[in-house]
Amino acid sequence: MDFALILFVLSIVSGVLWCYDVFKARKSRPKGTPDPWWVEYGASFFPVILPIFLLRSFWLEPFRIPSGSMIPTLQVGDFILVNKYAYGVRLPVINRKVIEVGQPQRGDVMVFRYPHDIRQDYIKRVIGLPGDRVEYINKRLSINGKSLETTAAGDYLIPGSFDVFQRFEENIDGRKHAILNNRDAQAFIPEQLIVPHEFSGNCQHSREGVRCTVPAGHYFVMGDNRDQSADSRVWGFVPDENIVGRAFFIWFHADRILPPSGVDFSRIGSFH
Incomplete structure (x- = not known):
């Protein structure tokens, strides 16, 4: 329940x-x-x-990060706070907006109910707003025909693994955040992994990647760990009524892979 x-x-x-x-x-x-x-x-x-x-x-709701789709911004075991007021006042349980306060902006880290199973909460970064043309071609992101500025930031070792990915700093509307790319991963989404959805016709998948036009009242989201994230490229857009709030603060971190107790106080703080 x-x-x-x-x-x-x-x-x-x-x-x-x-x-x-x-x-x-x-x-x-x-x-x-x-x-x-x-x-x-x-x-x-x-x-x-x-x-x-x-x-x-x-106002505030706590969540725990269960997967690595938002690495390096968020790690498995991060406990975060989500500002539910940032995107409007919603009635509890039914999640219906009754007072308009603000709208998600490109670059926000947003928690939402998974469109194909609202019992699950997901967290991703907002990339496309309603009406935007989003293209992720050969691992380069463009919004409305403008390629986002990215700067190489060296290699990154995934915590608790031997996986070394390329790290970049991505600039979206003047807001910078880190992303990861796997050198060996393909740029496109295999057809068998794509989940049909109401606005499937808004996206065109190819061997180079994906192009999507975001429908009204919806958002295009992606994980910062680009090659290990099932997001809007796979299952479609996030409707406004599924939004929970904007994630903004790590208040605790506990993960069993970290010695000696799995607690890492250095993770505590705000993030972008």
Whole structure:
């Protein structure tokens, strides 16, 4: 069951018990008589659960990075904070936007519900906005006909492995971030890996890569670990209603491959 739904139900139930206790039960209960256990425990949870529910639903939500698709920006085992307010106020559980605050920008690291299974949360970098023409040809990224500036930054060893990739600094709308390319990986997506979607006709796949026009109300996203990321090149675009928020801060890191305990405090901080 979705954790947001669990918190919502607990908030409602404990809130009803708290109101019952404060406005009715205490007035009719003889002095010195203890509260029934179900009232005592239920009502006492409400002041704790409600702030957590409101904070998590409308401002900040924690996530853990489970895969390497965003290396080197985010590592497996990073615990991050996501600003849910950045892209508008949404009703919890149903995730429907009710107040417009801001829109995703190119270069943002965004958490969203996977379009083909909304029970799964994904994290990728926003590359294309609605109406953009995105091309990833021979491992070079272009947006609306303009090739993004990239600067070689040496080799990069994937933590916990023997894989050495090429590292580049990519500039998207004046915002710089690191990406990885595998020298030995092909530029195109094999046909058998491509997931059909509503706007499949907006993309043209070839031996050189992919070209896509982003439909209205949708976003094109990619992982920074370009050759080890299943993203919009594979399964299509992210609809606005699937957006969770903008990731911006690593508050903890724990991964069993790191000695001695898997904890790396140097990872704590903001990222781009």
